[in-house]
Amino acid sequence: MTSSPPSDPARLLALLWRDQPSVSRRGPVRALTVDAVVAAATQLGDREGLGSVTMRAVAQTLGVGAMTLYTYAPGRAALIDLMLDAAYAQMTRTDTGGQPWRARLTAIAQENRALFEQHPWAATVAASRPPVGPGLMAKFEHELAALDKLGLDDIEMDACLTHLLGFVQGCARTAADARAVEIDSSMSDQKWWDAHAPLLARIFDAEDYPLAVRVGAAAGVAQGAAYDPDNAYRFGLARTLDGLATLIDKAR
Amino acid sequence: MTSSPPSDPARLLALLWRDQPSVSRRGPVRALTVDAVVAAATQLGDREGLGSVTMRAVAQTLGVGAMTLYTYAPGRAALIDLMLDAAYAQMTRTDTGGQPWRARLTAIAQENRALFEQHPWAATVAASRPPVGPGLMAKFEHELAALDKLGLDDIEMDACLTHLLGFVQGCARTAADARAVEIDSSMSDQKWWDAHAPLLARIFDAEDYPLAVRVGAAAGVAQGAAYDPDNAYRFGLARTLDGLATLIDKAR
DNA sequence: CCAATCTCCGTACAGCGTACGACGTAACCC
């Protein structure tokens, strides 16, 4: 995972939109397609995490040499952009026209949650300067529709959507990290705490942190672990929607 | 950045709490201290990002061989845990006793925002299974105090704090990513869009994405970029606190 | 038919984390 290539912007955009540059290719026929490469990389990522999506590994599942991939995408970063846009494109987009705004936004959140459930790696990658491809555009258009006609101006619509999606992605990222940690430490959260508790009890004085100890213990007992992604999502979504409500109800 | 060592849990905890195991060290006197290593790594991370915090680079700034670091911390992952706990420990914690809860939580958010401003790498790392060290405990205790005596039960206090911190960290992560992308693509957001806009206009039909084009353009014009971290923070914090208000006001 | 141009990919390089072991140093035991 070293530095990135110069990354000609035009090349990546053409790839994202599957914009064939030439009418006739001169060399031998291509054995693969961009879609096949992206699909193979995505499957690998879904199964073993983004860290396992190496050029060599992807190439091996396709039965080609590693360097062959570079004729389909200019590098690993571009490949991941393509994976992400393809994942966006394949999201199911439920029609919630006519439903109240809270139901509409709940559906949007749920769709994104499903995306990150199917593709946990996506939560760790989709940050700034997203791949402006057909998948992202379709997703953006669909999600803005859920915020349309609520009396918000364009900038507020964008801000509300960013806020909601940020929440869902944050949840997914934490959940994905938690699973990754359990896997590569081969230790469940429960076992981890069991292993650390006696040591911690010896090392620090519970009286120094009365609130932290009390609240931490209560939360741990209540959800059987230090962190429960489902609870965090349910609670957080309710809070997030309540927060948007103050803006939306005022605007109506 | 390959796999992690077995990571003896006890070893890391002892390090976090600076728990000297023996009363007398037998070999030659240590040339460095754990704190010095952590400080050097932190400075490097602040200046050049977490990706530049390599064992070799940190060792070089300290004038020692790379492998020497392993006598102070069992590996890179542990070193980053130590960096994070130290950063937590050094946060300024303002006393907001007596102030209304909204001011208290605003202060908590601001303190975390300052943390991520000083240590942008922290936003990209502080996810699951955090380092249970003195810094984290002090931070947790302090932040819970801002939520105490509001009529919330322990589990709600934990959930509210997690929700608020998740928002701030998400903001910081996006902002840090945006800066990183600008740096290593050596292209400002403005230039990036200028380079892509004509290409995008040619490639896709604006009529296919009426809302996306309209809202995207409005947001871009309004903040001079596709994403403005300050705006996102201000807007998001207001929404987040409004969302918590529905729970807190009900509980009082 | 030839040259141009494309695909495929073996090899190589720099950089990463870190396992291993050599070597010197300091404290313990007697």
Add this chain to the structure above:
DNA sequence: GGGTTACGTCGTACGCTGTACGGAGATTGG
């Protein structure tokens, strides 16, 4: 005080990463 033993330091090496380079073969345009 001398031997033993534990420890700090760190050079070397291994397996991994992304990818630059260039050769070999295939296909097409002229």
